[in-house]
Amino acid sequence: MSGIAAPDYDFASLSPYDFEVFVRDLLSAQDGLVYSTYRVGADGGIDLKAATDKGWVVAQCKHTPSADKGSVLRAARKEAGKAAGMGFTPVRYVFVTSAELTPGTERETKDALARVAETVEVYGRGWLNAVLALHPEVERRHFKLWISSTQAVRAMMQDGVFLRGESRIQRIERNYLRFVHHETCEVAELALKEHGCVLLSGAPGAGKTTIAEYLLLLWWHRGFRVVVDPRTVDQWWVWLEDDTPTVFFFDDAWGQTHHQDHGSRHHDTDMSEFIESIVERQADRTASKLLIMTSRVQVLQETVRLSDASRRAVERLAHCHVPVARLPYDVRSRMLFNHVHLAMTDPQARQDLSVGSWWHRVAGHPNYSPRLIEIVVRRNRARSARELIDDLEEALENPHEIWGASFRALPPVDQQLLLTLSLMDSQLAQWQGVVRRLASIPSSDSHVDAAVERLTGSWITKALHGGRQILALADPSQRDFLIRYLSMSPGAMTAIIRNAAEFDDLIPVCRRGEATELESNLRLFSSGEDLFRNVLDTCARQLLVRLRELWDLHPCHAEDLAHVSVQELASLVEALTLIVRVHGDRHAAPGAALPADWFAGALLRVTLLMDGQRMTSIDLLAELVTELAAAIESANPPWPAGHSLLDPISQIRGVISHAWASHEPRIAHQQGTGYEADLAQTLVQYANALASLGLAPTVDTYSPAEVDAYLARHLDDYDPEDVAEQIDSIEDVVGWNFTDTRERLSPLLEAEKEETPSPLRRAPVVLPRRTPVTASPADATASVAALFRSLGASSAPGRT
Numbered sequence: 001m002s003g004i005a006a007p008d009y010d011f012a013s014l015s016p017y018d019f020e021v022f023v024r025d026l027l028s029a030q031d032g033l034v035y036s037t038y039r040v041g042a043d044g045g046i047d048l049k050a051a052t053d054k055g056w057v058v059a060q061c062k063h064t065p066s067a068d069k070g071s072v073l074r075a076a077r078k079e080a081g082k083a084a085g086m087g088f089t090p091v092r093y094v095f096v097t098s099a100e101l102t103p104g105t106e107r108e109t110k111d112a113l114a115r116v117a118e119t120v121e122v123y124g125r126g127w128l129n130a131v132l133a134l135h136p137e138v139e140r141r142h143f144k145l146w147i148s149s150t151q152a153v154r155a156m157m158q159d160g161v162f163l164r165g166e167s168r169i170q171r172i173e174r175n176y177l178r179f180v181h182h183e184t185c186e187v188a189e190l191a192l193k194e195h196g197c198v199l200l201s202g203a204p205g206a207g208k209t210t211i212a213e214y215l216l217l218l219w220w221h222r223g224f225r226v227v228v229d230p231r232t233v234d235q236w237w238v239w240l241e242d243d244t245p246t247v248f249f250f251d252d253a254w255g256q257t258h259h260q261d262h263g264s265r266h267h268d269t270d271m272s273e274f275i276e277s278i279v280e281r282q283a284d285r286t287a288s289k290l291l292i293m294t295s296r297v298q299v300l301q302e303t304v305r306l307s308d309a310s311r312r313a314v315e316r317l318a319h320c321h322v323p324v325a326r327l328p329y330d331v332r333s334r335m336l337f338n339h340v341h342l343a344m345t346d347p348q349a350r351q352d353l354s355v356g357s358w359w360h361r362v363a364g365h366p367n368y369s370p371r372l373i374e375i376v377v378r379r380n381r382a383r384s385a386r387e388l389i390d391d392l393e394e395a396l397e398n399p400h401e402i403w404g405a406s407f408r409a410l411p412p413v414d415q416q417l418l419l420t421l422s423l424m425d426s427q428l429a430q431w432q433g434v435v436r437r438l439a440s441i442p443s444s445d446s447h448v449d450a451a452v453e454r455l456t457g458s459w460i461t462k463a464l465h466g467g468r469q470i471l472a473l474a475d476p477s478q479r480d481f482l483i484r485y486l487s488m489s490p491g492a493m494t495a496i497i498r499n500a501a502e503f504d505d506l507i508p509v510c511r512r513g514e515a516t517e518l519e520s521n522l523r524l525f526s527s528g529e530d531l532f533r534n535v536l537d538t539c540a541r542q543l544l545v546r547l548r549e550l551w552d553l554h555p556c557h558a559e560d561l562a563h564v565s566v567q568e569l570a571s572l573v574e575a576l577t578l579i580v581r582v583h584g585d586r587h588a589a590p591g592a593a594l595p596a597d598w599f600a601g602a603l604l605r606v607t608l609l610m611d612g613q614r615m616t617s618i619d620l621l622a623e624l625v626t627e628l629a630a631a632i633e634s635a636n637p638p639w640p641a642g643h644s645l646l647d648p649i650s651q652i653r654g655v656i657s658h659a660w661a662s663h664e665p666r667i668a669h670q671q672g673t674g675y676e677a678d679l680a681q682t683l684v685q686y687a688n689a690l691a692s693l694g695l696a697p698t699v700d701t702y703s704p705a706e707v708d709a710y711l712a713r714h715l716d717d718y719d720p721e722d723v724a725e726q727i728d729s730i731e732d733v734v735g736w737n738f739t740d741t742r743e744r745l746s747p748l749l750e751a752e753k754e755e756t757p758s759p760l761r762r763a764p765v766v767l768p769r770r771t772p773v774t775a776s777p778a779d780a781t782a783s784v785a786a787l788f789r790s791l792g793a794s795s796a797p798g799r800t
Contacts, residue, residue, distance in 0.1 A: 007129040011098040012065045013144050013177060015341055017334055017787055019063035021181065022142045023096050024048050026128065027059060029135040035059065037783065048094075055091035058117070065125075067099040069108075076112040076122075083116045093117035100125045143217045144176060172213055175374065178338040182331045184324055185211055189218065191320040192247075196282035197275070197291045199317045201300050202324030204476060205371030208294040209251055211324065215292055219247045224290070236274055240289055247290040248278075252476065254295055254303040254310060272309040279316050293317075327370070333363040333784040335370055339377040341791065344388070352385035354792030359784070362389075365396040371477055372399055379406075379458075403481040406458070413441055414451045418459055419492055420499070421473060422482035423508045431462075431469040436501040483512075487531060490538040497542050503550040503575050506543070509536070510582055541591040547579050548598060556609065566620050569609050570627040573652070576602055580648050599648055603655060610659040616670060618697070619682045621663050625656050626689035660695045668701035675702050680711040684718050687729035696733050704736030712740035720748040 011019060024035045033050040035057075048059035062075050076095060093116045095109065101124030109122045132139055139145060188211050191198040198215070200208040216226050224245045239246055253271065278291045295303070303310040314321070327335075336359055344350050353359075362368065376395045380388050395402050407415065420437050421429055434448060441447045452471065456462055461474050473479050486493055493509075500506045512531035536543055556564050556572045583594040615621050668675050679697060683690075690696070711730075715723065723730075723745060731738055 007132045007139065007145075009129060009132075009145050010065050010125065011063070011128070011145070014063065014098075014142075015177070015338055016063045016790055017180075017337070018142070018144060019098060020047055020061045022138075022145070023059065023061045023128075025138050025141065026131060026135060027094065027096075029138055030131050031057075033057065052091065056088060057092040057094065058086065058090040059094040059096060062095070062097040062099070065098045067097065069102070069105045072097055072099050072101065072105060072109055073112060076109045080113050080116055090117040092119045092121070095120070095122045096128070097122075097124050098128070140218055140221055141181070143214065143221065144179070146221065172217075174378070175210060175213075176217075177342055178335065178374070179210060179214060180331055180334045180338060181214075182327060184322065184327075185214055188212075188215060188322045191322055192219075192290055192292065195320040196287055196289070197278055197317055197320045198293070199314070199321045200292070200294045200324055201297050201321065203369070204296055204480060205369035206324045207327065207370040208324045210370065212249055212251065212292050212294050216247060216249055219290065236270075240274070240277060243288075245288040247292060249292045251294050252296070252299070253293040255299050268303070268307040268309040268313075272313040275313040275316055297323075329363060329781075330784055332368055332370075333359060334787065336363055336373055337784070337787045339373055340388075343377045343380070344385075344791075346384075349385045349388070351792040353388070354789050358389045359788050360781075362392050362396065363784075365393075367396045367399050369399070371475070372396070372402065375402060375475065375477065400481065400484060403478055407481065407485070410455075411451070413438075413447050414455055414459075415492075416441070416495060417448060417451045418455070418473070418478075419482055419486055419496060421460065421471060422479050422486070423496065423505075428465065429471050431471055434471060437499050437505060439499055439501065440495065483531075487512075487535050490535055493532070493535045493539050494542055497539060497546050500546060500550060503547070503554060506547060506550065507578065509543070510547075510578055513582075513585075537586065540586045544579075544583060544586070544592055547582065548595075551575055551579060551602070564609055564612065566613065566615070566624045569606075569613070570624055572609070573606055573655075574627070576606065577649075577652060580652070594648060599651075603651055606652075606655055607658065610655065611662065613659075613663065615663050615667060618664065618667050618675070618678050619685070621660065621667060622682045622686040622690060625660055625693065625695065626686050629656060629689055629693050656693065657695070660693075665698050665701055668698060676706045676710045677714075680707050680714070683707070683730045683733060684711070684723055684726060687726040687733050691729040691732045696735065704734045707734060708736060708738045708740045711738065712744045715741065715744050715748060720745060724749060 011022075014022060020037065024037060027033070027048065028035045028050075031050070033052065035048045035050045037048065047061045050057040050059075060079050062072070064071060064075070067075075075097070079095065093113060095113055101109070101122070106122050106124065110120050113120045113122070132145075184207075188198050188200060192215055200211055202208050216228070220226050224247045225239075226247055226249065227239055228249045229251055236248075239248070250271075254268070275291065278289060281287075281289050300314065304314050305311075340353060340359075344353060362373075372395055373392070376391050377388070380391055407418070410418070416438060417434065420434060424433065431448075431452075438448055452460065452462060457474075459474055459478060461472050463470055473482075486496065496509065497506065509532060513533050513536035551572075554572050554575065556568045580594065580599075583592055586592045610624075613624075615624075667678075679702060711723075723741070727738065727742065727745070730741075
């Protein structure tokens, strides 16, 4: 890691409130006292206060980095004049300023405050830096000190691995000065420190990513490499196994707006295995590999419901799951102040914003979210306070339309590009893939290039990844808006359907339009609204025709049997079952009947492909039929008896049974004595699915007793919990009581319980309070009011 210089800060990067909190933490650490924030601003008289056996200690903070001697003395005399307003005489009074003090100025300032308390101390910038060197934990916590230049942020990028690195760095550079530390940050920090993992969940815009980036900065400062949003699964394991201390960050780990919109069929399994590896390392006291994850609450709930692998992963993270709930009023207010303080540069606008209670309405609004405030203030082009306040209040009243006016003002090609991008991979979309799906635009390459240039920096980000240009929406809230727009616009949805270039292009559309009465299809927006149900009813004919056309174009063809993999075949049949499900779901719509001749040809194609497979392992066969079965299960809603789609589902099940019956005996005879080992491995992984399908090995090709004996001897090669979970199904599939395996399994499970307590039994993260003395709500309101009043008395920072 690039070295950070020894403390020599001018503290200019801190807001007035940040400086006060910094001084509070530094004095608390230095004096061994509990200083509490008491009041901010010119009228309070007390900024910090601590109780001792002899009486009260009071501290006054003056954040004036560029103040000269005269300014410091005037401020000290003013505070001395207010001493009577405290109502008591402190035993010690500490005057702290961010200004540079000479010995003479320090002495004269102390003389000006001599009558305020029995003991008066005056400290300036030099003292703050000297004491800070003694308390590195305070320096780490107040990252705005050492990340006060873009050089530090970009050093972190050079030391780490960032997908969409430039856009992520720009985000951190833009937001770190606006950050407000609060209790959830400390809970998350403690979880990561104690458990090596933290899962942050919350509503859209609640501040999950900001907290995660705060943790990244802290651990980078401690010498860790940061790996942000890695996409190549193989590379995860390379970084995990090397010797470099590393913190991994998966933002929107299971998708931005719904489960699996990350575009990878096997993402849940890969992520589950990676989480398991990280957790095991923590159990082994190997704390050099850490994991930070975020997820929207709705996506997390959907993921747990729809994916067994993800459910197990989330259970493993239960002890370090930190919900990011609605922020306290004072934190919301201070976030708002930071944004306004840094963004508004016009002196008259700052003066106007310093009066009135407008900030109280904004911070207290039920629709307040950190992201919404960030978006409105950042995009605000007005110089007047009134226009900014109106923009904030309008966005709070109708947050879903925050992007509406901007979107509707865009040219049609820009709109179509954004709508297409909203349905592609939430974190990574190749430029060429976007172009391919905008075929209706004449000379689409040049049109898309021009649109990308117009939209970069406001709606989209672009970067190079693996030598290819990738595009992404700049903010998840934009994706929410675009999906909602599509759900209400049949014309836009028809264009999306018409321009789909591959079958997978329409899978996100179909998922969002499934019957909401089916438990397995409750795929909700972050807002809890229905998805594409209504709009796809309107576009049913176009959708169904296009699905069949794209399935026919699937690259998996019977004339090239030798090059068709099991995974490609599974994908083809999964797509076929999706077509059946969508036809059945909309059977009452005009033109929604499944054409019998087309379906007969499709089944023939699948059968030929299955018969042409050259499988040599029962494991591959089990993988194929269970993947197909999973697709069938999702395509079998509770339709009434006699429904026209029940017969096609039954026919696809017949193809699965045919595949098993034709391949399993041949594999068994080819493997000979090695079949028992292969079957044992397969049963541990797939027994539940095989049992539900009613599939079993042919009785005369193997010895069930030998499979039992082999599994019992090799149980150490498996996770005993996995075997225990499948043991009943294993016996059902084989038709044999696995007595040897059960006898060997019990002591292994008991030993595992004793040696490795389940993380689920560990207590959740509980934050030890640093400051038991807390301000009352009235004090908090007065403190924030003083902050906003200070806008009129101070100029904007030099950079925003």
